[in-house]
Amino acid sequence: MSLPAERGRCAPYGNYICHTFQGGSWADRSPLHDAAFQGRLLSLKTLIAQGFNVNLVTTDRVSALHEACLGGHVACAKVxxxxxxQVNAATIDGVTPLFNACCSGSAACVSMLLEFGAKAQLGSHLPSPIHEAVKRGHRECMETLLAHEVDIDQEDPQHGSPLYMACTYQRTECVKKLLELGASVNVGKRLDTPLHAAARKSSVEIVVLLADYGANPKCRNADLKCALDLATPHSKVEQALLLREGPASLAQLCRLCIRRRLGRSCLYTVHRLHLPEPLENFLLYR
Structure with missing residues (x-):
């Protein structure tokens, strides 16, 4: 039985739902699920000591670990x-405990799951934890995943790259961090770039950010439209894009050239160049 969206604590991810149950009771729901869901650590330990199987699942293959992670109950998840x-147990929709932890925004749960062997990328057809973290603006969860070598440009068939998703949901802080960590500024969802998404959402701050990091305003999507074509007429987004139609300044071209040369290690290696502080800050967008 799939949980109706209005009864779950989290909204659907495409066709996926962060699995949990609220109130009421299902025939296949165990006391272990209840304890994990409510974060009752002592009850959980008691039930386990009494012989309850920690891998007991519901009809939808929801485990107690799924419940604990969705609630952000780190101590329960650890027990x-x-x-x-099973750290990589998946529901019938392919949702893992790691996905649920990203849904709840618990960076502590995310970190612990990874330490216990959770896989952040189980397959392109399954719900993506990093996309869920970005969608909800859980930057710390996103950074934790990236620190464990999750592909920063991982394209989800439905949602595009993490940067594209951050632009689509207007998660400015996630956009900043992804760009800072070296996300490819023009990688989005097929031919649609992050700049297309930002223009479509009228996010002037994000449009400026992407442009500063070298986004190509001339890229055309499947409808042969560039970002300017998607901007609301006479809006601040249109003005920002028009200002960037001409050639970039020499300083900007130099900055982009150096950053491309250093690659994704730029954030960590630029300090080794022993540059004057103003120049170092310029290269790091500070």
Whole structure:
């Protein structure tokens, strides 16, 4: 039985739902699920000591670990894992505990799951934890995943790259961090770039950010439209894009050239160049 969106704590991710149950009771729901869902650590330990199987699942294959992570209950999740809970267990929709932790915004749960062997990329057809973190603006969860070598430009068939998703949902802080960490500024959803998404959403701050990091305003999507074509007439976004139609300044071209040369290590290697502080700050967009 799939949970109706209005009864879940989290909205659907495409066709996926962050699995949990609220109130009421389902025939296949165990006391272990209840304890994990409510974050009752002592009850959880007692149930495990009484012989409850930590990998007991509902009809939709929702485990107690799924519940604990969706609630951000780190201590409960840890007890379950230490007692053999399957860290990569997936529901019938392919949702993992790691996905649920990103849904709840618990960076502590995300970090712990990764330490216990959680896989952040189980397949392109399954719900993506990093996209869920970005969608909800959980920057710390996103950074934790990226620190564990998750592909920063991972394209989800439905949602595009993490940067594209951040632009689509107007998560400015996530956009800033992704760009800072070296996300490819023009990689979006097929031919649609992050700049297209930002223009479509009238996000002037994000449009300026993308332009500063070298976004190509002339890229055309499947409808042969560039970002300027998607901007609302006479809007601040249109003005910002028009200002960037001409050639970039020499300073900007030099900055982009150096950053491309250093690649994604720019954030960490630029300090080794022993540049004057103003120049170093310029290269790092500070």
């Amino acid at each position: 379950l894992l230490e007692n053999g809970a």
